[in-house]
Amino acid sequence: MNNLATSMNDATTNNMVLPMQDIVARLERLEKQQSDSPDSNALSMVVFSGELDKLLAAFIIATGAAACGMRVSMFFTFWGTAAIKKDGPQVSGKSMVERMFGWMLPGGLHKRKLTRMNMAGVGRRMMVREMKKKGTPDLPSLIEIAKETDVEIRVCEMSMSLMGIRKEELIDYTDMTFCGVASFVESASKSGTTLFI
Amino acid sequence: MAEDTMYDLIGLKCPMPIVKLNKIMKTLAVNDECTVTVDDPAFTPDVKAWCNKTGHTLLSCVVKADTIVVKIRKQA
Numbered sequence: 001m002n003n004l005a006t007s008m009n010d011a012t013t014n015n016m017v018l019p020m021q022d023i024v025a026r027l028e029r030l031e032k033q034q035s036d037s038p039d040s041n042a043l044s045m046v047v048f049s050g051e052l053d054k055l056l057a058a059f060i061i062a063t064g065a066a067a068c069g070m071r072v073s074m075f076f077t078f079w080g081t082a083a084i085k086k087d088g089p090q091v092s093g094k095s096m097v098e099r100m101f102g103w104m105l106p107g108g109l110h111k112r113k114l115t116r117m118n119m120a121g122v123g124r125r126m127m128v129r130e131m132k133k134k135g136t137p138d139l140p141s142l143i144e145i146a147k148e149t150d151v152e153i154r155v156c157e158m159s160m161s162l163m164g165i166r167k168e169e170l171i172d173y174t175d176m177t178f179c180g181v182a183s184f185v186e187s188a189s190k191s192g193t194t195l196f197i
Numbered sequence: 198m199a200e201d202t203m204y205d206l207i208g209l210k211c212p213m214p215i216v217k218l219n220k221i222m223k224t225l226a227v228n229d230e231c232t233v234t235v236d237d238p239a240f241t242p243d244v245k246a247w248c249n250k251t252g253h254t255l256l257s258c259v260v261k262a263d264t265i266v267v268k269i270r271k272q273a
Contacts, residue, residue: 064212067219068250136210145216 040192042071046184047197050083050105052112052124052139058197059142065193066149073191074146075184077156079105080197082163083112084155084171091166098164107169109139147174154179154187201230206237207264214240215247218269222253225271230256235265244269 043065047058058074066072076084085107090099117123131138137145146153153176160166160178167178177183188194204221206214214235221231235244241258244267248255256268 060212064215067212067216068247069219070250134210135208135213137213145212149216149219 036190038192039071039190041069042187042191042193043073044184044188044191044194045072045074045197046195047074047076047080047083048078049115049197050079050112051115052127053114053116054197055080055083055112055139056142058195059139059146061195061197062151063142063145063149066146066151071152071191072146072149073152073154073187075154075156075187077159081155081159081165081170082107084109084153084173085165085169086171087111088169091169094164094166101163102165105163109143109171112139143171143173150175152177154183156180156184200225201232201268204231204233206233206235208236210237211239211243213237215243218244218247219251222251222269222271227271227273230268230270232266232268235267236263237265240265240267 043062045058045062047055049055049058062072062074082101082105085105087106087108087110090102094102112124113121114124114127117127128138130136153173155170155176155178157178157180170176202221202225204217206217209217214233214237218233221233225231237243241260244258244265245255247253248269252272254270254272256270257266258268259266
């Protein structure tokens with residue numbers, strides 16, 4: 001009799017407790033879903049290319065989106081990483097192959113080539129002159145605007161070590177961090193828009 | 198008292214008019230109005246898109262020859 005009463009008591013408590021636990025678990029799942037779901041006000045970008053035209057497009061979209069109130073994150077990898085090197089000599093302490101990469105991929109924002117019609121630099125110079133004449137912002141000024149509008153830059157650590165690029169060789173940028181693919185994937189999964197340039 | 202300030206953005210090309218407009222908006226108080234003059238032809242569709250995205254109110258958009266005069270009210 002006593003045993004029966006205890007087991008009945010247990011049953012009642014369990015009946016009360018189980019739905020409550022269930023609700024809490026569901027709520028936690030929903031909260032997680034909510035925080036993981038893409039934010040339509042966030043833009044993630046992979047900047048893979050290092051040519052002037054593609055970098056201009058990337059930075060115009062980034063600064064434009066930031067001016068529309070979006071949170072913007074640019075992930076630089078491969079030729080994109082090499083493109084945001086400063087002009088100037090390489091740092092010391094590099095291996096022979098790393099040094100060769102440095103020679104093959106000179107830094108300097110004003111040295112970026114065009115993907116088409118570069119014509120050994122003649123096309124690029126024409127394009128730059130036209131941009132100046134028509135009041136289109138150049139790459140350094142777009143990067144300055146990106147800084148002002150809090151565009152975040154993430155640089156792929158792997159592409160840096162592969163090409164022997166050192167942090168101090170990159171352009172000066174306030175919000176620049178060094179990371180791997182997981183950081184990009186996390187930011188991209190939370191952004192409503194993701195672009196690959 | 199809500200204010201109406203004039204801004205001249207003549208000569209600026211994409212994305213600068215939107216970038217400057219965003220900067221101007223930050224200096225205004227809610228319900229303040231501003232009038233900007235732009236000559237970038239992309240600004241007519243772009244200012245509508247910008248207002249949709251940011252939530253500010255586009256009061257008027259008048260195209261006169263090569264210039265576009267836009268009036269915007271700041272929202273919270």
